[in-house]
Amino acid sequence: MNLAPDIVNAFAPTGVLHASINLGNPILAKKDTVTGEVGGVSVDLANAFAERLGVPLELLIFDTASKSVEAVKTEKADIGFFAIDPLRGEGIRFTGPYVLIEGAYLVRDDSLLQSNEEVDRSGTRVMVGKGSAYDLYLTRELKAASIERAPSSPDVVPAFLAEDADVAAGVKQQLESDAQRLGGLRLLPGRFMVIQQAMGSPASRGEAAAKVLTDFVEECKASSFVANALARHGIHGASVAPAA
Template sequence: MDILPEIRAAFAPTGRLRASINLGNPILAGRNAAGEPAGVSIDLAREFARRIGLELELVVFDTAGKSVDAVTAESADIGFFAVDPVRGAGIRFTAPYVLIEGAYLVRQDSPLRENDEVDRAGHRVVVGKGSAYDLYLTRELKQAEIVRAPSSPAVVETFLAQNLEVAAGVKQQLEADAQRVGGVRLLPGRFMVIRQAMGLPKGRDARAAAFLVAFVEDMKASGFVAEAMKRHGIQGASVAPPEAPPTF
């Protein structure tokens, strides 16, 4: 692919493409048997670096908040995030490539049965600090109190240790935790759809942003995202539908 030098320079001012990776979302990234980062977002980062002709450097974090901060501060060049207006202050997002459900978890003996029963006075909802559902529930919950765990994988441990009423997070993570700890259950349905997209620092060249948008649309249309999800055994998430490119 013929890439304009100024676009390549806009993506990698250091000469290498630094991709911010969040290991706190098991749908998108984790570590393989050798302890190396692996997952859908890593596959996308490698393919993007290959297409643009740059050496890839993975900048790995344990939480979404740290990953967002790295791209906002331009200590990373691209990243993989849930779209959120707060994050949009410093990041230009593509359309989503994967849709993930956010769910609530409660104890087996909890009186809560439906999602709309959660936002009540006296209920404490634990979230991963800086996660997409932290940002969303901070806006949406009017009566329940939000308690922030240090990371998404620590949500259920915090929920149990502090005897809280509700845990909130990525549905697949909560399902895995429920099987592991026992005595808990998920409320039916979902409280939000998490739109996972790629992004770059907002101050970068608009042509670079448009290039990244086109890349994500091609990855969806070509089947690359679906194949990556299958290869990594991801269930419960779906490839996002195509979207018209935004005007930057």
């Protein structure tokens, strides 16, 4: 597929596609502890889109979603991978979602909490990653419980334990992994939200460019590119989003 030069220039005005990658969500991207190489579904999509444009790719790596979002808003990055949220819409054009991720609550084994509906009560302290989609959502939705914020999503469970909070909130897969590794912890049944992970680009790049990115995401879902990437990286607890 040959793209018009103005579209290529809209995404890569420097001749290189800069992709903002968030390591705070292990379902999307993570760093190999041995090689230091960053890989994952979002990296695969970034590589495929750079190939579509016919330009080199440079990854900009961040440890939190908020930093990753800011890189695209300020146009330090040309594309990014984020959970769709109203507060992130200003300055960014989102595609439809390519992956759905469950948000869950984690508590200690001896906690009296047994369901998601019991969390929003006065006196309950909920630990969440600062600036994450879970933080944005719970800030809007929780009316009685108080929210405390860890520096990043991977820090949620350590902060939850260190600060003796009542609940940890975040990516279900990450919480399950922490519970198995640490012991004495359990997830509340089900989920409290579903995160819609999408690609995004600076709004200033124009509607035509945004449509190209949207079409690319839909194509990657329909062709099983996203499903194959999830399987290749051994990702569980996430599913391919339905067609827009």
